[in-house]
Amino acid sequence: MKKRVGLLSLVIGLAILGACGKSGDTETVKEVLPxxxxxxxxxxxxxxxxxxxxxxxxxxxxxxxxxxxxxxxxxxxxxxxxxxxxxxxxxxxxxxxxxxxxxxxxxxxxxxxxxxxxxxxxxxxxxxxxxxxxxxxxHAEHEHGRTEGFSLHFMKPENAVIEEETELVSHVQIDGQPLENANVRYEVWSDVTGEKHIWIDTEETVAGEYAAAYTFSEIGTYSVKIHVKNDDGLHEHEELTFEVK
Missing domain, CATH: 2.60.40.730 (SOR catalytic domain)
Structure with a gap:
């Protein structure tokens, strides 16, 4: 009799824990809307x-x-x-x-x-x-060659200082939606670095946002060309400049 009661208590306890677990899982799931x-x-x-x-x-x-x-x-x-x-x-x-x-x-x-x-x-x-x-x-040839719906925004560093890490961030979209799982690289150069071009790989921190950190050792105006590729054959780039003080 004691064995049956003990077994019954165990079954009830596991059922309660299972119900609690499901309830908790439901509460933590949050729908991501556009x-x-x-x-x-x-x-x-x-x-x-x-x-x-x-x-x-x-x-x-x-x-x-x-x-x-x-x-x-x-x-x-x-x-x-x-x-x-x-x-x-x-x-x-x-x-x-x-x-x-x-x-x-x-x-x-x-x-x-x-x-x-x-x-x-x-x-x-x-x-x-x-x-x-x-x-x-x-110029028209370049513009019309761009992938339809493609959009790129490079957040120019406002306080880039030598010998300190500078964060380089780009947002990439296609048809108004984040472009995920792309290969985004920064090609950086400046008169102070001569003919040397620096290639910096990025990581996708959130959907469509690609970031990297780099420490510059020379003061000057730098050019950056953002290269964007993906497995669907997309290959876009955009060139901008920013200051390092």
Missing amino acids: LNVELTVAEQAEVGETVKMEALVTYGDENVEDADKVVYEVWEEGKKDDSVMIDSVNEKNGLYTAETSFDHDGLFHIQVHVDARQLHTMPVKEVTIGEGAEHHDD
């Missing part, structure tokens, strides 16, 4: 005209009113290295706005960088100002 950004910009405007930029940020069905960062980046075609960053105004209900204007004809790119819910996204739109850009066959 971070969506609807960027609205006029396709065409005149020189000197105010161009309004609007980004509606949503996470699932929720309007995100507390995004960690919403910043607009604006540059003229072929001059990404001279881009300008413009802070947004939180209009509530998930809407973040900013304004800009242009002092000459050309084709310009407007990209919004959004950090929220531990995710990052960065849709981009084009706006033609006045008569638009003059046609350059070599």
